[in-house]
Amino acid sequence: MLPRVKSLDGSFRIVHVSSNIRKENLKKGTLDFEGLVAFLKVYRKFLIQLMKSRPKLVYLPLASGKIGFLRDAVIIWTSAVLRRRIVLHYHGGNFNNFYGKSASWLKKAITISLRLVDTVIVLGQNLGFMFEGLVPKENIRVLYNGIDAEGYKGLQRHPSNSKVTILFMGHLTYPKGFWHLTKAYCRLREKYPNMQFQFAGALPEATGNVAEFLSGSDREDFQNRMGEITEETLRFIKDADQYGATYLGFVTGKAKMDALARADIFVLSSFTEGFPMSVLEAMAAGLPVVVTPVGVLPEILKEGENCLFVKAGDADDLEAKIEILVRDEELRRRMGESNRELAIRELDIKLVAENLVHIFEETVSARG
Numbered sequence: 001m002l003p004r005v006k007s008l009d010g011s012f013r014i015v016h017v018s019s020n021i022r023k024e025n026l027k028k029g030t031l032d033f034e035g036l037v038a039f040l041k042v043y044r045k046f047l048i049q050l051m052k053s054r055p056k057l058v059y060l061p062l063a064s065g066k067i068g069f070l071r072d073a074v075i076i077w078t079s080a081v082l083r084r085r086i087v088l089h090y091h092g093g094n095f096n097n098f099y100g101k102s103a104s105w106l107k108k109a110i111t112i113s114l115r116l117v118d119t120v121i122v123l124g125q126n127l128g129f130m131f132e133g134l135v136p137k138e139n140i141r142v143l144y145n146g147i148d149a150e151g152y153k154g155l156q157r158h159p160s161n162s163k164v165t166i167l168f169m170g171h172l173t174y175p176k177g178f179w180h181l182t183k184a185y186c187r188l189r190e191k192y193p194n195m196q197f198q199f200a201g202a203l204p205e206a207t208g209n210v211a212e213f214l215s216g217s218d219r220e221d222f223q224n225r226m227g228e229i230t231e232e233t234l235r236f237i238k239d240a241d242q243y244g245a246t247y248l249g250f251v252t253g254k255a256k257m258d259a260l261a262r263a264d265i266f267v268l269s270s271f272t273e274g275f276p277m278s279v280l281e282a283m284a285a286g287l288p289v290v291v292t293p294v295g296v297l298p299e300i301l302k303e304g305e306n307c308l309f310v311k312a313g314d315a316d317d318l319e320a321k322i323e324i325l326v327r328d329e330e331l332r333r334r335m336g337e338s339n340r341e342l343a344i345r346e347l348d349i350k351l352v353a354e355n356l357v358h359i360f361e362e363t364v365s366a367r368g
Contacts, residue, residue, distance in 0.1 A: 012360055015053045017046050039071055046075060050082060056364050057085040062120070064090070064098040065212070066106060073113045080116040085363050088114075089121040089143070093274040093295035095130040097215055110134065119363045121356075123275040124296030141359050144296065145275040146352030149344040152284035157261050164192065164326050167263035167287070168199040169251070169278040170270070172233060174222050175213035177269030177292065177312065178204070179229050182236045184319035189244060192326055197245040198259060204233050213272050218313055260285035264332060265325050270294055271312045284343040288335030290321050300347075306339050 049055070058079040063069050072088075079086050099110055114120070114134045121143045122128055128140045166185060170176045178199070189195045204210070211219050211226070222229065240247050251259055260266075266282035266289045273295035282289050283306070291297050292312045301307040308321040325332050 012057075012357065013053075015049050015055060017042065017049055035067070039074075043074065043078075047078070050078070050084070055084060057087060057360055059087045059089065059360070062088040062090040062095075064092055064095045066102070069098075069106075069110065069113075073109060076113045076116055085119075085366075086117045087119045087121065087359065087363055088117050090130070091123060091145075091274050092272075093123070093127055093130070094213060094272050096132075097272075098212070099134070101212075118366060119359060121359060124299045126299050127274065127296060141362075143355055143359065144300070144347055144352060145277060145280055146347055146349035147277070147280050147284050147343060149284050149348040152281075152286075152340070152343070155257060155261055155285055157286060163194045163196050164264045165262055166195065166197045166265050166267055166322065167259060167282070168197070168201070168267055169256070169259070169281070170201045170268055170276070171204070172199065172201045172237065173204045173210050174229055174233075175210060175271045176201075177267075177271065177318075179233050180313060180315040180318055181267055181269055182233065183315040184322060185245070186243060187315075187319055188323060188326065191323075193244075195244065195326065197240075197243065198248055198263065199240075199245065200248040200251040200256070200259060202250060203237065204230050215272075218271055256281070257285075260287065263287055265290060265322065267291075267318075267322065269310055269312060269318055273297065275300070280343065280347060283339035283347075286336040286340040288325055288332045289339065290318070290325065300342075306335060306342060 050058075058075070060072060060075055063072050076086060076088075099107060102110065111134060114131070117135065117139070119139055119141055120131055120135045121141050122130065123143070123145060125142055128137065128142070131140060168178065168181060170178070172178045178201075185195070185197050189197075211223050214222055236243065236245075237247050248255070248259055260282060263282075263285075264287070266279070266287045268276055268279055269290070269292050270276065271292070271294070273292075275296040279289055279291060279297065289301070289307045290310060291301070291307055293309045294312065297307075298309070301309075303309055308324060310321045311317045325335075
């Protein structure tokens, strides 16, 4: 059973100021005049609301990139100077790598900034280590991602009776395991011609930014072969129909629900994650999942009951685990039902919202 927290009585009035200064993914994480002007506009709105609404608490999603963190640091320092409580919410699983690879001056800025924070929220019990030495253990709280499980209750799955469909949703990049999945799928389709592959997400980019989500030999291997890997991935996407595959583009709303309804197996073999929403959506839709044991996933999912775990960067293991589900329709059904029940029972957005309110109330009352 996952931990539950009953919300304390009380209410909050939310004043929202968007801190997202980039609409285009290609420009995120870059410093230029356009970005600086956009940030100053956001910062001005933030200051106006601090003075006008006089909130007791500032809640901020925390970035783990240099430019994003520096933006967040300005918000943190301003809030601290004006004596507001500060709650940071980190939605990833990579902050320790970001800190470890940062220049000494940035490490110092991170350390000082995090000392000003009252509470840091992470996505799972096993992710608190990312802030070890930066945030006191007693100031770290856990909040799982949530989903509108009620909205998935009426989803009518209609997979093909004659084909087994694999679904991938996420950035079509090496760190998300997409390149390895294409290799595993192509080999499997030679044995199972009734297989098909549907995938959705942003196209890959041959940039060094992608390598930030990798470490050790995985990072070195990708950097040495970045152009080759990106070219192969783009070629597969372009010629998808030749492999019995379909590129769905970037899907939301009904298009996403339709893709989930058509699928038999969901796969996300990332090298690093926090708690990927795509996996949660697949669970709520009643799909079995093949995932890597990264982030909060091994804390939430049980091998053989909810998922099959695979080793990151291992196309052979990925092929073998997908094949188990391709061959066993009953196992797919049992896993899917177990995942749907888990999403409804433990990960409904209403429960998550109650727990978040509790964290807010706890933070506000901490210093009396």
